[in-house]
Amino acid sequence: MRSTTYERxxxxxADNALVLGQCLAEWCGHGPILEEDLSLTNTALDLIGQARxx
Numbered sequence: 001m002r003s004t005t006y007e008r009x010x011x012x013x014a015d016n017a018l019v020l021g022q023c024l025a026e027w028c029g030h031g032p033i034l035e036e037d038l039s040l041t042n043t044a045l046d047l048i049g050q051a052r053x054x
Contacts, residue, residue: 020044
């Protein structure tokens with residue numbers, strides 16, 4: 001039972017990280033300042049990497 005709850009929680013965390021990463025990736029190239037655009041892209045890649053790790 002505990003394993004199932006843990007797995008469900010981990011899956012939800014991975015889903016959230018993946019969706020947030022994809023939403024941020026959609027903004028790539030639309031930032032007003034180059035540094036902001038690069039930081040959004042790096043954050044998106046970090047979130048997608050977290051989702052893959054989980």
